[in-house]
Amino acid sequence: MATNKRTILIVDDDIDYLFQLKFQVEKMGFDVVTAESQHDAEQVLKNLKPDLAILDLMMENEDSGFILSYKLKRRYPDVPVIIATAVSSETGMSFGISSEQERQWIKADLYLEKGIRPDQLHREILKLLKQ
Amino acid sequence: MEIVDILVVDDEPGIRSGVARILKNFSVSYPFLEDDIGFNVIEASTGEEAIQVISKSVPAVVLLDNKLPGIQGVEVLEYINKNHPDILVMMITSYASLELAIKATNIGAYDFVPKPFTPQELKSSIENITKHYFLRRMTRKLHSEGKQVRFQFLTILSHELKAPLNAIEGYLRMMQNKEAGDSIDNYMDFIDRSLSRIHSMRSLIMDLLDLTHVESGKRNRNLREVDLNLIARSAIETMTPLAIQRDVSISLEADNDVTLFADSGDVEILFNNLISNAVKYNKPGGWVHCKIAKSANEVRIEVSDSGVGIKEEDISKLFQEFTRIKNPQSKNVTGSGLGLSIVKKIADLYGASIKVDSKIDEGSTFTITFPIPTGDLLNDSI
Numbered sequence: 001m002a003t004n005k006r007t008i009l010i011v012d013d014d015i016d017y018l019f020q021l022k023f024q025v026e027k028m029g030f031d032v033v034t035a036e037s038q039h040d041a042e043q044v045l046k047n048l049k050p051d052l053a054i055l056d057l058m059m060e061n062e063d064s065g066f067i068l069s070y071k072l073k074r075r076y077p078d079v080p081v082i083i084a085t086a087v088s089s090e091t092g093m094s095f096g097i098s099s100e101q102e103r104q105w106i107k108a109d110l111y112l113e114k115g116i117r118p119d120q121l122h123r124e125i126l127k128l129l130k131q
Numbered sequence: 132m133e134i135v136d137i138l139v140v141d142d143e144p145g146i147r148s149g150v151a152r153i154l155k156n157f158s159v160s161y162p163f164l165e166d167d168i169g170f171n172v173i174e175a176s177t178g179e180e181a182i183q184v185i186s187k188s189v190p191a192v193v194l195l196d197n198k199l200p201g202i203q204g205v206e207v208l209e210y211i212n213k214n215h216p217d218i219l220v221m222m223i224t225s226y227a228s229l230e231l232a233i234k235a236t237n238i239g240a241y242d243f244v245p246k247p248f249t250p251q252e253l254k255s256s257i258e259n260i261t262k263h264y265f266l267r268r269m270t271r272k273l274h275s276e277g278k279q280v281r282f283q284f285l286t287i288l289s290h291e292l293k294a295p296l297n298a299i300e301g302y303l304r305m306m307q308n309k310e311a312g313d314s315i316d317n318y319m320d321f322i323d324r325s326l327s328r329i330h331s332m333r334s335l336i337m338d339l340l341d342l343t344h345v346e347s348g349k350r351n352r353n354l355r356e357v358d359l360n361l362i363a364r365s366a367i368e369t370m371t372p373l374a375i376q377r378d379v380s381i382s383l384e385a386d387n388d389v390t391l392f393a394d395s396g397d398v399e400i401l402f403n404n405l406i407s408n409a410v411k412y413n414k415p416g417g418w419v420h421c422k423i424a425k426s427a428n429e430v431r432i433e434v435s436d437s438g439v440g441i442k443e444e445d446i447s448k449l450f451q452e453f454t455r456i457k458n459p460q461s462k463n464v465t466g467s468g469l470g471l472s473i474v475k476k477i478a479d480l481y482g483a484s485i486k487v488d489s490k491i492d493e494g495s496t497f498t499i500t501f502p503i504p505t506g507d508l509l510n511d512s513i
Contacts, residue, residue: 016302016324017297017301019324020298020302023311024310058290114297115301
């Protein structure tokens, strides 16, 4: 049956994080499609244009999320992408997309630290979906 | 701003001045660098001139046309590879054939842009190649400071330790907020998953202790003649509950009185890791077979299984730290990704070799061969 619900793609190789995020995003009233790797997500994206995507950064490779984001944006430039990761606090490297140049390179719309509260995440999703 | 030298080698003046114009006011920035990068374009109209320029001052990047009046671009590329392997070469040519692209990249060109190119195409290629240049420079710097390996290890380790903590914390918060309703029954999956993550975290910590034991150096080893048969039996006993749970049988075939001059802790870790992998990556109704054999100059430990097998291309990755080959069969198997790297480290300590034979869906055999010093120095040195 056709639905008017927005669809959110969530990609993470940690099945528990994936489960928790799916659970929470579904509770917000969205349809959720999940993938456990960059590779799987690329397959999913061949047949699905999500309304928004939440991507983990480190999956098969350390920069899988960036590459996936880049590929997703090339296929669907208007789909907002959130990169959710704990990588900056782990490596001490400063990845960010606060400046225009960084956004250009990373091609994500928002960068979130993992462990964000569901209500914060909900607000950010609505903002990106311009609701 | 940091300036990167780019040498353009092309006999068409239009191309050279075009590249210079496009890159004149172009700069790139990367999140991992504080400074922006600008470009200084140097021009050469022949391969010979290019070699002269390079021999005076080495550029970071060479944009190299293949069709040149004197020596060809590919020959310049060969010269660069031989004398200045640090230079990144990007072939630019109007004879953009797949064959030449393959040849050029095979002999060391970094990338390939066909002519004619738009300013945007050139800029994005330059952005890519410059990123590569700086990442390589950073890697070398870390490497030369001897920090890289440790840095990578600690980065991955902290990720591996944090991931289960985050998962457990997430489930606890969901329970705290009663996100799945008031009945405790709704939370059984959360509890099971949390326990499973705690379990894998514990095994990671145990493996880290093993790793510390292995890496603590020979001074702390207690070397003596150890009975391999005895240690293998004890490892099998330890693994039996898991094997029963997974419906896998374990058997042992051993020559009599095989001993090895080693630290018994090291040998225990070897057997434990090999047997537990063989049980974990197996199928219901499957088997694990351990074989210990001794000949005049070597001791061989063989652990075979009827398990899921490993793809040829994955075998070389097996012994790297934190490697876990991901496929549908291994998805639900927990592990730290350290087991086989520990096995490798131990084998190296004793000058032993490791061989892996594997067929997808049929099983794997890990063979570790320990040389036995003969005591005869003359023979040893031959």
